[in-house]
Amino acid sequence: MSDEHYLELCDNPVQFENASSVNNVFFDEANKQVFAVRSGGATGVVVKGPDDKNSVAFRMDDKGEVKCIKFSIGNKILAVQRTSKSVVFPDKRSVKLLKSQSINVNWYQYCPETAVILLSTTVQGNVLQPFAFRSGTMSKMSKFEIELPVVPKPAKLSLSERDIAMATIYGQLYVMYLKHHSRTANSPSAEVVLYHLPREGACKKSHVLKLNTTGKFALNIVDNLVVVHHQSSQTSLIFDIRLREPDCAVNTHQPVLPARSIHPYRIPLSGPTVVPSQPAVPCQLYSSSWSVFQPDIIISASEGYLWYLQVKLPPTVNLLQDKGKLMDFLLRRRDCKMVILSVCSQILEGGEKGSLPVVATVFDKLNQVYKEYLEAEQTYTLAMESGPSRGSAAQKRPVRTQAVIDQSDMYTHVLSAFTERKGVSHKFIIAVLMEYIRSLNQFQITVQHYLYELVIKTLVQHNLFYMLHQFLQYHVLSDSKPLVRATPQPRLSTANDEIVEVLLSKQQVLGALRFIRSVGGHDNVSARKFLDAAQQTGDQMLFYTVFRFFQQRNQRLRGNPAFNPGEHCEEHVVHFKQLFGEQALMKPATV
């Protein structure tokens, strides 16, 4: 069961002095800094950031209770708020009013990532007015209204700031509204409604996430997934807004996976300085003292920890039975490569009936992403070649994410081991390799030669020469370059030569001999090449067999088992004599 926790708190939390009657704790979302203010700052302010560089400690005069405290970017200016209408900058600086807007505001939310502020206006508070800050200017964006489950009469403030959060998902800014269930409005369970807030244009309701339960919730965004924590059940749900549900209306989403709690976390007893022998105590997850910040921050003020929430992909593999959907899910995650490759290996282990269609679906999904990357790369290369002057914005080189699983990845991590595995039928091996080649072809991706080599090796190992010929005949095992339009023989013999080279390089000397015999080319091949390969294996019996084979060939062709000087096999004859003695050589038949 422990394998099923697909969410976890990070290993290296930011630690700070826990909140108490003498120690106030503040969090600045913009710089991700935690401020521990002891006795109003008189006995010290300790600032801890995501890494040690951002940690600062100082003292300041106790001039009353601190309501809020923040640094500017780069820790240059400290701002302290002690009353509701004044902010103090400890260093003397002048502040200039650049622009003002006059609106009645109930509350506000600020998204540092996109520099957008959201103001709650009107009596009910459900008309939201966003402003965007960009290079010193403030621009008004179009306002929008959140649909409330019930409209109160008489009107009163009905939208709380706790139920609104802003976050970037797949590069787009969304306003997330936690819509609680309401008996009167006939909505049996809570849902999260996402409003897409584009840089230009109107804000639109875009997604509805079905929570299928009621109670207290908190939201995080991790790896473009919306995580919804449910306090009473102490579990979390994840939603992927790009995953389309076939049985749901468009843009209505069910959780990707069944609800699970965050992976249990243990806190070392001694606090920050960890002594290895010290026992650790389990941390209470989903505690009411937790504060959740966007996108992925969870703070326990009472224990003095700031964690980043993380998604663990391996447990998702067993929770999501539909492999196609699983691939859709994994391909959008950041650290997906090894998990995807392990899923591929896993479905090939199967041996269960009907796994080929699943294999095909998975390959197609991987190659879709692979192809998109190759195309982007090609477009970029072309743009670079045509000169940077063309096109005003400089083309960005496409980023190769982990989701790009190329042929070499598949070969190294999945297919090569799969074809070597004992107990797998060769029929299934060939079917899988052909399915991968089919999928690559379908996406017009040039197949790499080592995949052909795997097919050839497998066919030859099982003496399936006729299948091999048929594949060659339909050019399934050739590269996708335009075919040489000449007489057929040079091309075919090239293919045969290539196959022989492949087999010899894989030390499949007998397989190569059997193959060349099956195409009737054994009278013309170079004996030296085969003898070299046989000698290199160090297998004496193999060398003996190959040597004998060619002696017999010489006998048949020329009436004498000896090699012609032109064949350059002198050293092999010497080697043969050393191993088996002069008398083992075939003598010319006496007439």
Place this chain on the structure above:
Amino acid sequence: YEVSAAGVCCAGISVPRMATGMQEKQYTPSLLSFFIYNPSFGPREGEEEKKILFYHPCDVEKNEKIRNVGLCEAIVQFTRTFCPTKPAKSLHTQKNRQFFFEPEDNFWIVMVVRNPMIEKPNKDGKPPTIEYQEEEILDTVYGAVLRQCYSMYKLFNGTFGRAMEAGGVELLTQKLEKFFYRYLQTLHLQSCDLLDVFGGISFFPLDKMTYLKIQSFVNRVEESLSLVKYTAFLYNDQLIWSGLEQDDMRILYKYLTTSLFPRHSEPELAGRDSPLRPEVAGNLLHYGRFLTGPANLKDPEAKFRFPKIFVNKEDSYEELHLIVYKAMSAAACFMISASVELTREFCEQLDSLVGPQLTLLASDICEQFNINRRISGPDKEPQFKFIYFNHMNLAEKSTIHMRKTASVSLTSVHPDLMKILGDINCDFARVDEDEEIIVKAMTDYWVVGKKSDQRELYVILNQKNANLIEVNEEVKRLCATQFNNIFFLD
């Protein structure tokens, strides 16, 4: 082996082919007799009849049968003294030609073919003069036909030795009688030619992607119906994929294309038993149906018996059910171990799984085929005809032969030209080296044979007043331009 009604043509009766003069009649080669014997079964005098396992025609008097068999035995014995390993293969006489073949130890099959002849009427009521054209028929062609007879028997019955083990001479003679009685009626000796020598397989030209889709289909079916051991896939009577070994596929292909498919296409063409009524499996329409086994799955009386075939397996033989299932022009052969009993459930499962997929594939292939044809340009009557054969993969292609039916295979060129092709082929067979032979025929035709590596190409050109150099240049040009889409198959 079943024969369609249309295919029955009594052997031995000559068919006038062409009247060259007043009442002059030409007779094509025909089957005089066909018999199988084993000299070890009646070695003593007075027991000679025991040697004879099968004799056609059956109404021949006993002593004549014994005499004919004895003569063959004697010829074979006699020729052995010259070359113990290669006894005589044929005996040429003025009136007929005999072919000998020993497929298994001591089992001999003999086929006697009457030479083609011309009957010239004489004046004054004198009986007509008969002129035998003993040089007009080729050993290679009829030798191949004889070997094919045995291969076909073996495909459906296993070896002679197998029948002997199972039920002695009695069972063997029964099997031979049952098989050859019908099979010999389908031999059309007058239309045998070079293609019989090759015994090749015509492959359907296909792009890589569609080919891979078919691979995928075959693999999936074999995975879901694990009983299926081998699959073969054909389109338009041409092979696309064979899971069987080459030699087995060669003879199965012969059976499918000259017997099974024509038998089923003739009623289709006649509009009877229309296959164009789609079946509904789940919510999918499909045109799949069984060509062997149950004609109609919904028939409560339907029998689930399939023909059994024997294929090579290392040193022994494997007995298999042969299921042939067709949707539109695509046919899939599924072979299942004969030890398994096939049930209605299995056939229904196969029908619902394969029917829709095969229907879809068939229309994909058809679409792709039309696209390729459009690219390669409109069908023009080319200035030449050809036969191509690749010994390595048995791929053959002929623009000389029209559509094969159960009854006849039609050629579009004069038999004299076909004879030249056969002669060139015999020349090629004598040497291992690559060769090229150019022949000027009596008419305006030039015949060019090229052999290189394992391939043979025969081209018939109709060019008046061309000289040897021009013909040679023309063939070179044809190889470079016209044959690229033919040779793309190998």
